[in-house]
Amino acid sequence: MIDVISDGTGAREVEVGMRQQLPSALPVLPLRETVPFPDTLTPLAIGQERSVALVNDVLAGNRMLVMLASRQPDLDEPGPEELYEVGVVGVIARMLKVPDGTLRLLVQGAQRVHIDRWTAETPYLVAQISEMPDVLEESPELTALMRNVQQTFSQIVEAVPYLPEELQIAVANVEDPGGLSHLISGSLRLPTDEKQVLLEECNVGRRLRRLTEVLARELEVISIGTEIQSQVQSDMDRTQREFILRQQLKAIQEELGEFDESAAEANELREQLAAVDLPEDVRKQVDRELGRLENLPPAAAEHGVIRTYLEWIASLPWDRSTADNLDLEHARTVLDEDHYGLEQVKERIIEFLAVRRLKPDARGSILSFVGPPGVGKTSLGKSIARALGREFERISAGGVRDEAEIRGHRRTYIGAMPGTILRALRDAGSNNPLFMIDEIDKMGSDFRGDPASAMLEVLDPEQNQHFRDHYLDLPFDLSKVMFITTANTLDTVPGPLRDRMETIEIAGYTNDEKLQIAKRYLVPRQADRNGLKRGQLRITNAALRAVIADYTREAGVRELERQIGAIARKVAREVAEGGNPKGSIGEGRARELLGRKRYHSETKRRTRLPGVATGLAWTPVGGDVLFIEATAFDGEGKLQITGQLGEVMKESAQAAVSYVRGHLSQLAPDLPSDWFRTHDVHIHVPGGAIPKDGPSAGITMATALASMLSGRHVRDDIAMTGEMTLTGQVLPIGGLKDKALAAQRNGISCIIAPELNEPDTEEIPEHLRKKLNFHFVGQIDDVLDAALEPADGATPPRRRTTRSVTGEDRVYARRTQATQGE
C-alpha cells in the first residue's frame, strides 16, 4: 500500500502529455487515504514489500500502473474487496530510493479507469481495466458552474493556509471543465468517500454541480470556523488580557521598585495587625482589605484609601488596657493635691470609685459635673484619671451639630475619617481611658443629624459595647471607657442623656474659698509657669482679696488665675531685668500692677434713686445680681416692659403691677386712686444684651414698683429673690447657693429669700452663711418692710401727681384693674 506524502498540489507542474495506449490489464497500487485524480501529479511514499515489488516490475516495463483508493485506510495490504472500483492510470515520472529501503515516487495521473476483473493478487494486485471517459455537454449552465466553482475555490484558497496561492492562478487558467473539477477535487482536503464520488462521476455538468455544493459547504465551514475562532479568541482575551496586563504592570512596577513597595506596605500592616488581638469580625475584614491592598499598585487612588483604613484599625487600642488603681486613699490624696475644698464633690467621687472597686465590671453610670465656668470641672476629671491611673482625653461636645463629628463619615467620602470618639481612643492608646465630654449642654442639632442620639449611643452602657463608627464600619467596645461629662446647666441636655448621668453639682466659690485656692494652688502654679521660684512670687491675703473683689467677678477662679498670671508675668520681667523682688506683693502693689479696678460695687450707685431694686438671678455661668428699674410718666395706663425678658419674666412683671395697683392705697396713700389710669409705667431690666427669664424676679419687680410709687429707697445692702403670686405670697426659687455667692461677690450683706428655701442654706458654706444675713419671707409685705427704707416724707415719687383723690376715682381705679387686668 502506498502512503501519500503530499497532496496533489504539484498539479500545476503537470504537462498533459500524450496519452499512452491503455493496456487491458495493469498492476494495481492501493492508496491509503487518498484518491487519485486524472491528469494530476501525485507524490507517493512506498514502503510495503508488495508495493516495492510492483514498482520495480513496473519501472522495468511501461512504467504504468493503476492507483486505487482503499475503502479501509487502516489495512496494510487491502484485498480487492477493500478497494474502490474506479481509479486512475498513472505513469511513474520519477523514483527516488531512500536509504531506509522505502521509495519516493512522482506519478503522473492519466485516464480514469474501471476495474473490470481482478486477474492476480500475488505478488501484487493486477486487474483488467476499462477507460471511463468524461461525458461533456457544453451549455451556458456549465460555463456558469465553472465560473462559480473557480470563484468559490479562490475564496477558499484565500481563507485556508494549506492551499498555496498559486492554485488560484492555475485554476483560473484551466479551460477544460472536467480537468478543472479534477484539479480542484484533488487539492481539497475532503473525506475519501466524498472524493471518490467526485472521481467516479463521468458527467462533467453533474460533477461540477456536486463540486459547487462541496465548495459552498467548505466555505461555510471555514467561515464558521473563523467565527468560532475569533469568539474563542475574544473570550480568552478578556480573562487573559487582564492577566497579561497585570503581569506587565507588575514587571513595570518591579522595574520602578513600586511593587516591592506595595507588597512591603501590605506586609508591614499585616505584621502590625497580626500582633493585635482583634475581634473575629474585625479580623475577617482586615484580611479582606489586606488582600485587596496587595493587588493594587500604590498609584491607585483606592490603594491610599485602604491603607489609611487599615492604619486606622491598627492604631486603635483593641486589646490594650491600663490597670486601674482603685486605692481609695491614693485617690483621695490625688484629689486633695489638685483641688481645694469641694468636700462633697470629692466624697461623691470616692464613693463612685468604691463601687467600681467592689464591682469592677459594673456598667457604671456616667458622672456629670454641672456648674459655672472655671470651678474646676475639667481639672477634676483630670485628677480622677490621675488617681485611677487611666489615660485622660478631653472631647468637646460644644458646638457639635453634625452627627458625623462623633461618628465619622463613611469610607466612600473623600477624606473620610473616624469621628471624635475613635480619634480620642487612638490618642489615648488604651481601651479604658477616661473620656471627659465637655460642654454636653452646648451640643446643637440640625439637618445633618442629631449628635445627641449619637452621643447617647456612645455613653449608654446598654449600647456602647457595639459602638459603630461610620468610617470604620466595625463595632468597637466602648464599655470599658469611663465617661465624665461636664455642663454649665442640665436644662439643655436632652432627657435621655440626662437620665443616664449621675449629676454632681459644683456651684462656685466664696471669696474665702477663692483666697485659699489662690494661695495654695493658683499662685504656686503661676509662679511655676512663669519661671519663678516659689519664694519669688508671694502675694499677701489682702492683695488677693483685692484681686478677687475688684478685678474679677465670677463663680469660678479662671479669671482670678489669669490676674495672678498677669502679676506673675510682671514680676518675672523684673527678675529677668536683674531685679530681685523680695518680700510679698501687698494690696497697693497688686493694684499698681493690675491697673484700674475692673469691677465696682454697683448696688450703692444704682439704688441711689427710688424705683430701683436689686435682684438675684441664676444663670448658667453662676449666680448674678440684676437691677430692676421702674418708672412712670403721664399717660393712659399703659405698661411697658423692656430688657430682653422672656415670657415668664414678663408675666411676673404684669403680676407685680397688678399687685401694686391693687394695693396702691396702702403702698402710696398720697397718690390718687386713678393714678394708674393717668400714668404709663415702664419696667426695665438693664443688661439688655443678656436674655433673662424665670419667675424668681417677681418680688424684686414688686419692690421696685412699690419704691417708685412710695418714693422710699430700696436698701443698698439688700438683694432679693422670690416668685410672687397675685395675692402677694412669696414662692420658692432655685439656685440659692449660686445666688448667695453672687451676692457676696457684689458686696451685699443681706438676702431676702422665700421662707420655703430656708433648708437650702445648708448647701451654703458655713462661713458665708454667717457673713450673709438671710431674711426669709412668706408675704410680699414682709419683703417691702425689710427692703424699703423708712419713708422720709420728703421724697415723693417722680412725676407725682398733685390731683386730689376722690372716692369715685378710687372705685374707678379698682374697677379698671379688675376689668383690664393688665
Ligand SMILES: Nc1ncnc2c1ncn2[C@@H]1O[C@H](COP(=O)(O)OP(=O)(O)OP(=O)(O)O)[C@@H](O)[C@H]1O
Ligand atoms: N477647687 C480648686 N482647687 C484648685 N484649683 C482649682 C479649683 N477649682 C478650679 N481650679 C482651677 O481653675 C482652673 C479652671 O478650672 P477648669 O478648667 O477645670 O474649669 P471648668 O469647670 O472646667 O470650666 P468650664 O466650664 O469653663 O470648662 C483650673 O486651672 C483649675 O485647676
Ligand SMILES: [Mg+2]
Ligand atoms: Mg472645662
